[in-house]
Amino acid sequence: MAGIYVHIPLCAAKCAYCDFYSVPRGRISPDALVDALTNEFSLRRHELGDESVSTIYIGGGTPSSLSSGLLTALMDRFREYSPDECTVEVNPEDITAGYVTSLVNAGINRVSMGVQSLVDSELSFIGRRHSARDAIDAVRIIKDNGIDNLSLDLIYGLPGQTVDTWRRSLDTLLGLYPQHISAYLLSYEPGTRLTAMLNAGKITETPDETIEIMYNTLCRMTSDAGFDHYEISNFSQPGRHSRHNSSYWDGTAYLGLGPGAHSFTLGTRRHNPSDIRQYIKLRGSGITVEEPENDSERFNDFIITSLRTADGLNLAKAAEFGRTDKVIEAARPHLRSGKMLLSGGRLRIAETSWLVADSIMRDFIEV
Numbered sequence: 465m466a467g468i469y470v471h472i473p474l475c476a477a478k479c480a481y482c483d484f485y486s487v488p489r490g491r492i493s494p495d496a497l498v499d500a501l502t503n504e505f506s507l508r509r510h511e512l513g514d515e516s517v518s519t520i521y522i523g524g525g526t527p528s529s530l531s532s533g534l535l536t537a538l539m540d541r542f543r544e545y546s547p548d549e550c551t552v553e554v555n556p557e558d559i560t561a562g563y564v565t566s567l568v569n570a571g572i573n574r575v576s577m578g579v580q581s582l583v584d585s586e587l588s589f590i591g592r593r594h595s596a597r598d599a600i601d602a603v604r605i606i607k608d609n610g611i612d613n614l615s616l617d618l619i620y621g622l623p624g625q626t627v628d629t630w631r632r633s634l635d636t637l638l639g640l641y642p643q644h645i646s647a648y649l650l651s652y653e654p655g656t657r658l659t660a661m662l663n664a665g666k667i668t669e670t671p672d673e674t675i676e677i678m679y680n681t682l683c684r685m686t687s688d689a690g691f692d693h694y695e696i697s698n699f700s701q702p703g704r705h706s707r708h709n710s711s712y713w714d715g716t717a718y719l720g721l722g723p724g725a726h727s728f729t730l731g732t733r734r735h736n737p738s739d740i741r742q743y744i745k746l747r748g749s750g751i752t753v754e755e756p757e758n759d760s761e762r763f764n765d766f767i768i769t770s771l772r773t774a775d776g777l778n779l780a781k782a783a784e785f786g787r788t789d790k791v792i793e794a795a796r797p798h799l800r801s802g803k804m805l806l807s808g809g810r811l812r813i814a815e816t817s818w819l820v821a822d823s824i825m826r827d828f829i830e831v
């Protein structure tokens with residue numbers, strides 16, 4: 465089994481917190497981008513060998529920057545496969561009934577929509593181009609037009625956000641009955657507008673105690689609504705976890721197409737440079753860079769991906785790396801403090817400690 469990821473690095477405007485690679489959508493020909501993507505696929509499909517493709521994920525950026533005709537042309541290129549899950553990321557302001565119908569006709573069966581907050585003052589502060597009402601209306605349109613697998617994204621720890629407004633966003637979002645929720649803790653990344661404001665003293669970081677209350681509220685409200693917290697930032701109704709993202713965490717091969725896309729094919733990690741103009745000029749040809757990994761780097765990947773999930777780290781797999789003793793030794797203080805749990809041959813970070821997962825994982829990483 466394998467996956468295909470397609471990166472569409474076009475956005476209408478840059479959100480204040482975002483450091484993903486994207487360029488303003490008016491400045492690039494979307495036709496030329498799709499032409500380059502389909503050409504790259506033709507040149508690199510052999511990297512998947514005769515593996516069957518079980519998931520396709522079109523992410524960004526904002527894939528809904530593409531017309532429905534271009535998205536259909538892109539999906540047509542993958543017609544030889546019969547994936548179980550085909551996801552496209554969208555923003556609320558691009559959603560119309562006709563657009564969603566075209567997505568469904570093109571073979572899309574899952575939509576992931578960036579909502580981020582359902583409080584208008586927070587949305588405008590972070591530069592989103594939609595209101596809470598727009599997001600709610602878009603959910604209704606998506607559901608009414610044939611998509612029954614919908615994921616919604618939220619962010620907590622935003623400047624000005626309070627426990628009350630966070631609870632309000634969550635409450636409204638849960639009332640929309642999505643099948644999946646991704647909830648990310650805001651991180652101040654270099655180069656973003658929010659980081660510049662933070663450095664200039666115009667905003668302050670949300671205190672750790674408030675973040676902890678927000679995280680606990682998130683865990684409790686999603687659990688009460690029947691969601692399974694299956695990865696640090698991801699929650700799903702039973703059977704509705706993101707199969708595509710899960711394959712990143714369990715070592716499945718995936719072919720990443722587009723500027724800035726990452727791949728794991730033929731046992732090797734690869735990436736495409738984040739340069740859309742060069743990508744279009746070369747029609748996606750000869751740009752992919754291999755990232756050879758040594759044994760320690762492969763082990764570190766295994767630690768980081770597996771300890772992010774509720775399934776946790778498989779000790780039998782650690783044995784394949786010859787590192788069982790080392791893993792048990794690193795886990796010992798965390799098992800004693802209750803931050804980690806060991807059962808069924810698997811080592812897990814307790815849900816109550818996922819907020820500090822990075823500091824726990826550091827004890828396992830080889831430098």
Ligand code: SF4
Pocket residue numbers: 474475476477478479482483484486524525526555578
């Ligand atoms: S958050 Fe999404 S829409 Fe906003 S700039 Fe980043 S990729 Fe584009």
